[in-house]
Amino acid sequence: MTTRREFLVLACGAASVAAATKVRAQIDPNQQALRKAAMQEALRRVVGDAPVRRGRVKLELPPLIDNGNSVPLSVAVESPMTPSDHVKAIHVFTEKNPLPDVVSAYLGPRAGRARMSIRVRLADTQTVLAIAQLSDGSFWSDSAEVVVTLSACLEEGLI
Amino acid sequence: MTTRAARLFLAVSAARLFVEPAAAGEIPLPERRSSYEFMSRETRAMQDDDTGNPGTLWVLDGEALWKRKAGAADRACSDCHGDARESMKAVAARYPAFDPARGRPVNLEQRINACRVGRQKAPALAYESKDLLALTAYVARQSRGLPIAIAIDGRTRPFLEAGRERFFRRQGQLNLACAQCHDDLWSGKLAGSPITQAHPTGYPLYRLEWQGLGSLERRLRGCLVGIRAEPYAYGAPEFVDLELYLMWRANGMKIETPAVRP
Amino acid sequence: MARAIVNVPARAKRGEIIEIKTLAAHPMETGFRRTQLGELIPRDIIRRFVCTYNGAEVFRVDLHPAVAANPLIAFTTVATESGTIAFQWAGDNGYAVTETASIRVE
Numbered sequence: 001m002t003t004r005r006e007f008l009v010l011a012c013g014a015a016s017v018a019a020a021t022k023v024r025a026q027i028d029p030n031q032q033a034l035r036k037a038a039m040q041e042a043l044r045r046v047v048g049d050a051p052v053r054r055g056r057v058k059l060e061l062p063p064l065i066d067n068g069n070s071v072p073l074s075v076a077v078e079s080p081m082t083p084s085d086h087v088k089a090i091h092v093f094t095e096k097n098p099l100p101d102v103v104s105a106y107l108g109p110r111a112g113r114a115r116m117s118i119r120v121r122l123a124d125t126q127t128v129l130a131i132a133q134l135s136d137g138s139f140w141s142d143s144a145e146v147v148v149t150l151s152a153c154l155e156e157g158l159i
Numbered sequence: 160m161t162t163r164a165a166r167l168f169l170a171v172s173a174a175r176l177f178v179e180p181a182a183a184g185e186i187p188l189p190e191r192r193s194s195y196e197f198m199s200r201e202t203r204a205m206q207d208d209d210t211g212n213p214g215t216l217w218v219l220d221g222e223a224l225w226k227r228k229a230g231a232a233d234r235a236c237s238d239c240h241g242d243a244r245e246s247m248k249a250v251a252a253r254y255p256a257f258d259p260a261r262g263r264p265v266n267l268e269q270r271i272n273a274c275r276v277g278r279q280k281a282p283a284l285a286y287e288s289k290d291l292l293a294l295t296a297y298v299a300r301q302s303r304g305l306p307i308a309i310a311i312d313g314r315t316r317p318f319l320e321a322g323r324e325r326f327f328r329r330q331g332q333l334n335l336a337c338a339q340c341h342d343d344l345w346s347g348k349l350a351g352s353p354i355t356q357a358h359p360t361g362y363p364l365y366r367l368e369w370q371g372l373g374s375l376e377r378r379l380r381g382c383l384v385g386i387r388a389e390p391y392a393y394g395a396p397e398f399v400d401l402e403l404y405l406m407w408r409a410n411g412m413k414i415e416t417p418a419v420r421p
Numbered sequence: 422m423a424r425a426i427v428n429v430p431a432r433a434k435r436g437e438i439i440e441i442k443t444l445a446a447h448p449m450e451t452g453f454r455r456t457q458l459g460e461l462i463p464r465d466i467i468r469r470f471v472c473t474y475n476g477a478e479v480f481r482v483d484l485h486p487a488v489a490a491n492p493l494i495a496f497t498t499v500a501t502e503s504g505t506i507a508f509q510w511a512g513d514n515g516y517a518v519t520e521t522a523s524i525r526v527e
Contacts, residue, residue, distance in 0.1 A: 112438030
């Protein structure tokens with residue numbers, strides 16, 4: 001069975017794939033559905049039944065990524081970060097990676113600012129979701145769409 | 160053009176080729192662009208910040224290895240070379256360089272191993288091993304910001320020509336020559352990735368695709384696999400000739416080690 | 422072996438919010454990759470990162486395989502007092518690294 005990466009190695013050097021007007025993800029649709037469900041489940045584990053509101057969170061990712069192996073990601077949440085009103089946790093999820101969880105950061109008033117930067121792996125063109133858990137129990141979110149391309153010539157396993 | 164004029168023209172051109180490697184196909188200095196310029200803003204930022212550049216981890220290891228005694232001679236690099244920041248300044252900018260003992264140019268990795276075996280009386284470090292990469296990165300880092308300065312003389316010219324011939328030769332099942340993409344089609348794209356001019360200004364470098372630091376030879380092996388050619392063995396003369404040509408082709412460009420690339 | 426690089430300002434004013442940047446040397450093997458012979462390469466990642474300020478935890482991260490190799494983690498903290506800011510990374514196969522930095526708070 002030719003894997004997606006093997007196919008791309010064989011195709012390397014041939015005329016580049018005609019640019020589609022819409023960027024399509026490359027993971028098999030059945031797997032996509034499973035992974036999307038996994039993300040919903042991971043989200044439920046963190047949030048429970050509580051509503052998640054859009055806003056107050058800013059998720060920053062480059063829209064077009066050089067290489068999905070290392071993508072700079074930043075999350076910032078509007079919050080005074082006082083003992084009575086602060087961000088307790090920031091969770092990041094993806095919908096197309098093999099696992100939905102990316103990172104969970106736990107802060108408190110001593111952070112000064114609810115802000116974190118990290119480098120992550122993104123398996124495919126997809127939506128990334130950031131959830132902030134506030135001290136009053138509320139949940140806020142932001143999402144970002146990213147386009148991930150693979151290296152033109154893959155050298156899997158070759159050293 | 161008359162036959163006589165044509166023959167004269169060809170004779171003069173041919174003579175120029177023998178007298179001095181002509182600029183046939185080489186990118187003129189003002190148009191040379193580092194692959195740095197073809198990357199996204201974020202990847203460039205990763206290279207620019209020493210504390211965020213993963214290559215720094217290898218450079219720090221190299222610094223420690225530089226001072227560590229090794230081999231039967233129980234000698235550290237620093238015992239002969241002192242402070243690398245002084246003694247290794249501009250060294251990487253002129254490698255590959257001619258080694259009289261071998262009668263041919265050697266690259267930086269081979270030069271380091273020659274010292275390991277000959278002076279420290281220690282076993283050679285394997286290509287792409289953590290230690291060799293660390294030492295090479297540390298030495299090359301001392302040339303950061305300095306212009307590549309490969310000087311060609313009678314001894315090295317045949318090897319430069321061999322390297323250039325390889326750069327222009329079609330190879331592999333895809334029957335492609337390096338020059339076709341990297342001289343003629345740079346700034347275009349190959350399946351979504353930008354085609355660069357392929358100047359080795361930042362080696363050894365941290366490649367996101369490798370998720371680690373690697374040498375120029377590792378990168379070139381990737382290219383050869385990409386055009387479905389048999390990759391040369393590490394340290395093969397074909398490689399060092401090609402490295403010599405690539406560095407000479409990048410003369411004047413600044414060293415960026417440890418660079419970051421996608 | 423350089424295990425980690427940490428970047429903490431050497432001095433700060435009391436109450437100032439300072440930026441901290443950390444970089445750890447780790448392959449973050451996902452557990453999804455295979456060798457050329459098809460064998461699965463077992464997972465080997467950093468699981469947890471903790472920052473303490475004179476012993477008190479001020480920032481903590483749970484990492485998953487989706488975190489990149491040689492991960493950079495940057496965050497902020499309030500410069501409350503002079504002392505030691507400590508960083509601990511812990512993960513699979515007994516991986517445990519600690520780095521410290523001193524800070525003078527005026």
